[in-house]
Amino acid sequence: MTPTLPLNPRKVSWPAKQLEAEAQNLFWGLLNHLDVPTLVVDVDSRLILAANSAFMKISAFPLMDVSGRSVDAILPDDGLGKLQARNSVEVTIMRNSRPPQTVMGQIQPIEGSNQLAILELIPLEDYYQTDIRNQALWLKAITEIASLNEMDNFEEAVNWTTGTLKTLLAAEVVSIYHADCNVPELRKISTIENGVTLPDRIPSSDLIRLGDAQVWIQGKRVQTELHISARMQNLSYLGTCPLGNARAQVGLIVVGDRSKQAMQRLPQILRLFAAFLTSAHNYFLLVEELRQKNLALEQGLSIQSSIVESVQEGIVLVTPEMIVSDINPAAEWLLGYGDWEVRGQPVENVLIGSERIIPALQNARQGQPTHNISGVSLNRRNGQSFPAHIQVLPIVRDERPLAIAIIINDVSEHEEIRLHSQQLEHRALLGEFTAIFAHEVRNPINNISTGIQLITSRLSADDPNLEVMNRMENDCQRLNHLMESVLTFSRTIEPKFEMMDVGFLLQRILDRWRPRMTRVNVKAFYQTDLEHPEVYGDARMLEQVFTNLISNAVDVLGTRGNGTIAVKVSQGTAVGNRPQIQVTVSDDGPGIPEHVREHIFEPFVTTKSQGTGLGLAITKRIVTAHRGSITVNTFPGGTMFFVNLPASEDV
Template structure:
């Protein structure tokens, strides 16, 4: 026998010391919405039956209680044993005996009522009624789903697809096998067939303007009715069961017509409310599409008129300032933003004299341009940026006139400081290269004497007694030699050109391993630490040994800052903002030490600058050079009570 789980009744536990009043239980059973029997299955008895059970079986209550439970429901015994074993209600289908002797298929829900398992409550529901209710619930759920789908069609950016989707939902809601949508044509006074669902071969492809008057209200046609338009005549010729047409839009501003029909199905009773919802949705979709098309056409015309000017302005290597006739700034191209240091939204509407500052002959030239006098070249002048720095520039001023009326003034400015910057930069690079060579030679030559001195001091320390007073002097000299040797090693590392071996590096693993090596020292200094990864991707292209040197230096500096007062070291990996379309990752090294004063923070990456008496002043300078060689950036922010070093590096191409 097939079991079901769709119909359940609650398990009722009756705790009793004395025999309950059966009359009271019988009154409760009569409140049940379905047929119910109270059974004593160990004795195969029907104790009580409600009024619904008498209606279902045509037996009286006395007749029902006089019968054995197994005679009424032969399938009870097996399911009773299952319910007794599991303690859970059992639901199954079975045949229920009736007065007519034919029996009726019912859905039985069997539940134990007492702890001893003597009383069982059997709720009975005719299987055909259960299936009907289930089917009705399914149809109701399907209609709600169709209405939800219909509402969501307004979010579809493809109008053609949205309309076709609405017609498909309309077919489900109305039961119609044919749907057609006619739309008003802008170029001719007629309704033209635009969308169909089903086989509309017999429908006319166009409705004449003379019939529009008969189509302004919803009209249902069935065989036997008089035909009033070509649609109904086509339905009659095709011997369809019905045809309904409904207008879209306002009665005096018709934008289309919806037609639903079926060759064999009867007209649904609730077709008007459903048709009203469907027509409202289609009207909104069509109106939205008309508005969208008009807006797109307007935008396209506007874009065509501005495309050439915008392209020239945006790609020009010169600063382009468009001024109104009263010399206020109306437009400021990206090159002008880069040269003068202002954002366009900051200067638009401002007098040009507040932005272009420095040239004595600029204002007279602009005033002349207001009179329509073109001044093609002011020559080389010196202007000032937002930060006050001066730069050489070439300026042209052109009046813009239409029919001898001034529309505006165009100021074109070319920054001439770039060539001077290149010359100074090349000179600095040459000097630094020469200084690097000299420094490397010096460090190499000095390292040997330092080693000799250190060796001699070690021999002296070995030959003198341990309690000799000179041992302390020798120890200090040895420490100085070691510090000088470390300094020379750092100088050589800083002066050599980087020879990084680039490969794929997973920062998550590199930093985790590095912190694991630092763990004993952090524990010894009573410093807590944490490592968290918030970025989905942290794979870069780099030299793992060089990157380890960078982060080892940053962690070492953080530990040194907290060694006396204790604190917490934190290392975070986060996603950083993209640059030129390339994704980046940020590594932050955070400590809650005393912080770095502003005057020191400004020079912290300079070579040989240090506040640590045992430091070389080259650790952060080398770290910055390594990060720069990896096409990244390094920065620091600090307040009293904490410092954050941020290293930003580009991710590998696929970010994995």
């Protein structure tokens, strides 16, 4: 016969050796302390052994009518069987003089007994209100757990995990351990403990023994120091789950309680939180690593920047697309530009004065350095030139040029300044002598020319000496033109600047040259997108510039008997904050021979048999005096001269 539990626990006869008297008193106290209607049943005999006061309240039965009664009398339709099959299910309970009530039944075996179990019979209204609250908590936790990486640091993510697990599991203790890199231990970094204290440090060997997520319950064999601590503090369960992966475990999540049983899916829950916390750990570890690398990189760049700014050589950094990206203070002083003025500008608009730099830059784009470009002169912003020694060095990574460094060394100091000044004095003296010589020679040439013209006028058309006289007259004109060019080149250029319409000037020059173009079958075209393209310059000198360019084109095309000259005015690329006007003079002639291209703007360099070689040299000097630039692009089938002039008075 199975014993019963009457109202007075001291009169109860329990199954042999199950409970002592004091244990019965404790059990009764705990049972009546529960707010949930509860029955203690013998599942084998299907008899009710005990019921708490909460059950008496909803059923209206006195305890003596329930104790020792068949479960089926209270839970009809095999309610106990349904609970044994599904653990948690809606069942109907019979009540005293009241209609039956549907409740949510849950069954929990009593530890240490194969036949005793506890039935919790929760009214549906209370159950679903609690369930809704739990669902809201879980939904909030699931929503927030995906945002662990967005928290400020790993410590905040750990504390959130500890607090959230405490709320969801209602556990008395939740702790998180992390591996200590200095010693083979795990250190407790976050914990919430209510009457239970876990060790502050545990050996790292515990991670190996605990392995995957698992739940230790009272009565099982202890394997780790955590299990020993849990048994000593009478925990009913202890759930653990490692952080990291199988090859590198970095921490441990621990939860436990003394009175509650572990949730059925506690291992899965701990795995979920461990996976997201591991992801956050790896994320913040990577962020810290990147922060350290970035700090080291910034320190390295700061050191390099200090070195670059302190050296005496000017350094100009250029992109592979030939655009200036930065210059150091020494280069600012050498060239007369601020770094903000030249950033983003084509290098040829900044380093003006030597055509030898561009080929070196082209080689640098292929990864080939040029260590020695000597004997070159560069122009400062104010037009003053200075001798320089230049190195062009590619900055390469993975065989790709990232940038090009142009190192400029001013070689005009000390003895070189004295020698250069002496050379300039000699040149000035020679120029003055040349000017005097040219001036003195022009008068005899004019007299000879006048005499030849007089003699020619007296000769008949069939006189055999007429051809000789004509050749002598042409030679006199050529000598006179040469003396004029020498005088022009030797004079100091003193332009009178004013705002002027360069479009009007170009049209006037073309109109003046049109009759001669017609004679040699050359067509001229003028194009501009600007209504009044104004530049700041000397109209007389600029007229000489464009006359030289158009004259050269007509001479080249005239020898062929046909051709086209195009003159275009457009908005140029600004230098610093100063706008530019670009004038392009092009022709479809044979182009400039390769051996002449690099020296085309030097004195006495010409491709014409009757030329002086001073026209383009004078043109270059005039354009430079205007703070402008002139470049040439030539190829078989055409030549293009690009003249850039300032479009404002701020030069």
